[in-house]
């Protein structure tokens with residue numbers, strides 16, 4: 001392919017058709033709204049289709065309407081670029097950064113429709129977003145790249161056991177690494193953290209390597225089938241309650257954070273940006289204020305995903321010290337997505353992670369029953385968090401490489 005034309009999509013503020021009154025109110029409506037909506041929807045559909053093809057399941061999809069609030073977050077500006085062939089979008093790339101001009105980090109992602117691969121589209125799109133990043137003085141590029149967990153990765157989906165992770169093998173929760181098939185062993189690209197690996201032969205891994213990206217971390221994608229085994233949950237619940245004792249009290253809510261807990265939740269969201277294990281990938285601190293939290297919750301209110309939160313208060317100080325939230329689709333046939341789970345450093349070791357996770361699963365069963373599963377991402381080296389998830393019944397279904405390149 002010789003002439004590759006890359007267009008930027010103006011992401012619409014709403015997917016609803018513009019009414020005549022809107023046009024009257026806005027004498028300069030900019031690019032044609034219906035065309036912007038169609039292009040945005042087509043680009044997100046491509047992203048979801050490509051992810052489904054790579055992973056072998058579509059559970060991670062975020063529909064265009066569900067993603068829309070993120071595209072208008074003033075704290076994390078994003079841009080969307082596409083390549084077309086015969087009038088259809090066949091490749092797309094996203095660029096995201098933090099609004100703070102001093103930040104050097106950006107997050108990039110590229111997807112090309114299977115029938116248009118190995119023609120240089122991925123390279124052209126990545127070149128483009130890397131140039132956008134350099135122009136904005138962003139010199140640390142990070143890419144989150146998912147890989148399936150089929151034969152190529154050597155991870156045993158049927159048994160739910162992760163034969164990939166040396167960490168699991170030594171921890172005794174999976175077969176010894178040596179028992180994995182020889183082909184799978186040769187096919188592994190280990191993270192520089194020493195925990196987890198991605199399938200070296202896959203297109204996405206070859207592409208990232210050929211573009212000079214280094215694998216800084218591997219995250220495990222896990223799935224908890226619902227309903228949860230009540231007996232297993234009860235055992236975890238009572239152990240967590242006993243370990244936490246009287247010093248901690250659980251609060252749950254759905255939708256926006258109650259005023260009383262806003263500053264606590266904002267502080268926890270800030271801490272999450274630096275407290276979660278980041279492997280060899282330099283993630284910047286992302287500061288959340290109460291104003292930012294309120295604005296983000298308002299923006300997400302109409303996205304078609306409700307948030308359910310469980311948090312633990314440290315009773316002697318009245319501070320919020322642990323928090324876990326789920327994004328639950330209105331459509332009951334689709335899985336819920338685990339969002340932040342965090343226990344403040346000085347309060348770790350009291351099973352508070354278990355306490356808030358179990359409280360939120362209880363809440364999910366009552367408030368939004370019928371969802372088929374909960375999905376979550378965890379760093380392979382984050383043993384305490386993986387232990388919580390495994391105890392509740394999560395099983396590995398895929399991996400995500402976290403790649404880094406200095407631009």
Ligand SMILES: CC(C)(COP(=O)(O)OP(=O)(O)OC[C@H]1O[C@@H](n2cnc3c(N)ncnc32)[C@H](O)[C@@H]1OP(=O)(O)O)[C@@H](O)C(=O)NCCC(=O)NCCS
Pocket residue numbers: 050051054108109110111112113116117118119120121122123124143144145146202203204206207208210
């Ligand atoms: C990764 C992806 C974007 C590559 O798109 P593409 O248009 O095929 O990429 P290019 O044609 O520019 O390939 C560039 C180089 O990547 C490497 N590469 C890409 N796919 C490969 C494959 N299947 N086998 C071997 N090498 C491959 C090669 O070095 C290739 O150069 P070459 O064709 O001259 O040998 C595409 O496979 C895809 O959409 N994958 C799923 C989404 C994804 O994982 N995106 C994350 C990337 S940030």
